[in-house]
Amino acid sequence: MSELTVTRLTDRGMISLRGDLSDDALRSACTGLSGGDFPEAGHAIVSGDKGLLWMSPDEVLILLPQEEVGQALETLGSALAGSHHLAVDVSDARALFRLEGSGLRDTLQKLTPADLSPATFGPGRIRRTRLAQVAAALWMPGEGQVDLVCFRSVADYVQRLLEVAAEGGPVGFHPA
Amino acid sequence: MLIFTCPCCGERADETELSPGGEAHIERQSVESSDEAFEGYLFIRENPRGVHFERWRHAYGCGKWFNAARCTVTLEVFGTYPAQTMRPPQDLLDHISQRRPGWTWRDLA
Structure with a gap:
């Protein structure tokens, strides 16, 4: 038997954000939510239950506690108003x-x-x-x-x- | 087994993580074009023995399309480049000429 445990985490919120990842407004909105730096291509910056995952050249996945998702979507919406983006709660x-x-x-x-x-x-x-x-x-x-x-x-x-x-x-x- | 480096995300992706998208650099023809041009756009393909240029999509990764040059005989991969180009980059063509002297593909050589 191997000593490997598989646990499903159900309390994590996830927001899929697509847009221009070189945009400063988008980057600072993301880092404001995650509390860490913005990841380079192919990188993930995670600490605790918050983090930013680089998913593709125009997509990041924002990790945060599930109860903060609603507020985070509003924050993103107002920070990115007027610029082409898509932010969706994909926790479920x-x-x-x-x-x-x-x-x-x-x-x-x-x-x-x-x-x-x-x-x-x-x-x-x-x-x-x-x-x-x-x-x-x-x-x-x-x-x-x-x-x-x-x-x-x-x-x-x-x-x-x-x-x-x-x-x-x-x-x-x-x-x- | 083919392993391509996706030019969009930089990952080395195995063939099974990608979707094939057929021949690269096919120019779209529409209602105004001649019958020959439209037939060429729809049906006429290179099907070469040797150097070939193809489109691939990084389906299990970043989801982006890219172009790739490979050899259909040995499966050697010469290189990959972004899909947003009308023609393969010159350094890739030079590399292919080095590996396969005398190669041709459509009007490229």
């Missing part, structure tokens, strides 16, 4: 999982073609990829911890996928 459209324990990279590597070696994937990075048959985004809030989001409609599938992948334990592909 996404499922968030936390993986903790040993053999994280090995376990996930069974499910994804993405390179999860420490050289390309570590704390601070985000990788949108495929877990078996569905899309997911992975990031590491800290060493020995991986958070991932997928569509809520496939959350049960992903949960079982992760549990089955964890059952076999590490295979020694990545150093522990």
Whole structure:
């Protein structure tokens, strides 16, 4: 048995924001909500239950406590009024999982073609990829911890996928 | 197995994270065009043995379209470049000429 735990986090709010990520108003609105810096391409800046995830050249995912989502959407709406953007509460459209324990990279590597070696994937990075048959985004809030989001409609599938992948334990592909 | 570096997000993406989008640099023809031009736009494709230019979409990643140059025989990837171009960048063409001297594709060589 591997010592990997899979937990579904249900109290996290998520806002998908699309717009011009080089725009100062957008960047400062985001950092005002997350309390951290604005991430570069391919990076995630997360602390506690707040954070900014770079999803694509025109999209960030804002993480924050669920009860703050309504207020945050209003803040974004007024900060970005007049500029072309889209801000949507996707808290209930996404499922968030936390993986903790040993053999994280090995376990996930069974499910994804993405390179999860420490050289390309570590704390601070985000990788949108495929877990078996569905899309997911992975990031590491800290060493020995991986958070991932997928569509809520496939959350049960992903949960079982992760549990089955964890059952076999590490295979020694990545150093522990 | 093809591995492309997405020029939009910079990730090295495996073939299974991408959706193929057919041949690159196809110029759209519309109602005013001649029958030959419209037929070419709809049906006539290169289908080369060797150097080929294709469109791919980073479907499981950033979701953006990009263009890629690869060899259909060996699956060697010569490079990728943004979709918002009418023609492959010159440094990519030079690189292909180095790897496959004498190659041609449509009016490129």
